[in-house]
Amino acid sequence: MFRKKYLKLILILPCFLVLIQTAGADYKKEREKLVQEHIVKDGIKDPEVIKSMLTVPREEFVPDNLKKMAYLDKPLPIGYGQTISQPYIVALMTELLRLDKNDKVLEIGTGSGYQAAVLGTIVDNVYTVEIIKPLGIKAKKLFKRLGYSNISAKIDDGYFGWEEHAPYDAIIVTAAADHIPPPLIKQLKKGGRMCIPVGQPYFAQVLKLLEKDEEGKIFIHDILPVIFVPLTREIQN
Numbered sequence: 001m002f003r004k005k006y007l008k009l010i011l012i013l014p015c016f017l018v019l020i021q022t023a024g025a026d027y028k029k030e031r032e033k034l035v036q037e038h039i040v041k042d043g044i045k046d047p048e049v050i051k052s053m054l055t056v057p058r059e060e061f062v063p064d065n066l067k068k069m070a071y072l073d074k075p076l077p078i079g080y081g082q083t084i085s086q087p088y089i090v091a092l093m094t095e096l097l098r099l100d101k102n103d104k105v106l107e108i109g110t111g112s113g114y115q116a117a118v119l120g121t122i123v124d125n126v127y128t129v130e131i132i133k134p135l136g137i138k139a140k141k142l143f144k145r146l147g148y149s150n151i152s153a154k155i156d157d158g159y160f161g162w163e164e165h166a167p168y169d170a171i172i173v174t175a176a177a178d179h180i181p182p183p184l185i186k187q188l189k190k191g192g193r194m195c196i197p198v199g200q201p202y203f204a205q206v207l208k209l210l211e212k213d214e215e216g217k218i219f220i221h222d223i224l225p226v227i228f229v230p231l232t233r234e235i236q237n
């Protein structure tokens, strides 16, 4: 009786393992296709960014019912009216930050945690802030499960940055504000870069690159029109 049960388990287990492995292999293939056909083809050149986009499993950061769409070059809903950004935009913003391995990076708008994971694959330390508590908690758990031990996350209004760990070599904001928050400019190191969408909610936003030179002078460049969810100001429990 017992033996039969075990025998069944022994027979079934390899089938499950094969299934899991095959799914993993498919995602890897889809990821490679996305990187070749969108990220590289559309002009992303930084080898570290490309490597990171080839590594981070985007399917882990999207809701279960959307996993089959994880490797379309599209933003996807993640609940609470928020979205995981389009992979090309994630790659572009990451490239614009001109990261070095030992950089300390601040992200405002953790969301699914995907952008933070892409950053965390490239640099030693990532700090990320999310204003919607359930999203922040979910992302924190995911970082732990996937082994991103160099990402620290907190729930707060990211308008004020994360003072405790400032200054940062680079700052990335993944929600659009109608102005660049002055606390973020303050928390950027001299010689640092910030990438941020600026504009009205869901309308006429421009992705901007802000650079602070070694004397602390600020230069702002317009990169391209984008659509991001708005930067909100109230912590949502």
Ligand code: SAH
Pocket: 082, 083, 084, 085, 108, 109, 110, 111, 112, 113, 114, 115, 116, 129, 130, 131, 132, 135, 156, 157, 158, 159, 174, 175, 229, 230, 231, 232, 233
């Ligand atoms: N980087 C995310 C994109 C998420 S969308 C990803 O890779 O999935 C933008 C996120 O910014 C949302 O989760 C939204 O809740 C969050 N957000 C909006 N205003 C914020 C604020 N003031 N501080 C921190 N996070 C904010």
